[in-house]
Amino acid sequence: MEIESVMNRDIIQEGFVDSYNNLTLKSVMLLKQVASYCPNVEFILKSDDDMFVHVLNLLRLIYHVKDLSISSVLLGELICNAKPIQDTNSKW
Numbered sequence: 335m336e337i338e339s340v341m342n343r344d345i346i347q348e349g350f351v352d353s354y355n356n357l358t359l360k361s362v363m364l365l366k367q368v369a370s371y372c373p374n375v376e377f378i379l380k381s382d383d384d385m386f387v388h389v390l391n392l393l394r395l396i397y398h399v400k401d402l403s404i405s406s407v408l409l410g411e412l413i414c415n416a417k418p419i420q421d422t423n424s425k426w
Contacts, residue, residue, distance in 0.1 A: 354425060 339345040348363045350356050361380060368378050377396055381387055399407055419426050 346363075346367055348359070350359050352360070364378070364380055368375060372378075379387070379392070395409075
């Protein structure tokens with residue numbers, strides 16, 4: 335991985351353990367990196383390796399957002415009426 339990083343300069347690392355409990359840190363790190371090093375990028379996508387991205391639908395959504403001339407948009411899943419799981423041993 336070190337050779338890959340030196341050759342292509344495409345690996346970004348931060349100083350925290352890559353764990354489920356640190357997903358928020360990973361998302362914030364992504365936004366900081368984009369703001370600092372990619373200020374002119376139009377769109378970013380954060381997905382997990384166990385997710386499927388339907389590229390055609392994603393492109394349709396992007397073009398729709400562009401047509402609406404929305405300057406900033408953050409998309410995700412809205413979960414309503416959820417109750418916190420108070421079991422400290424639960425992953426969720």
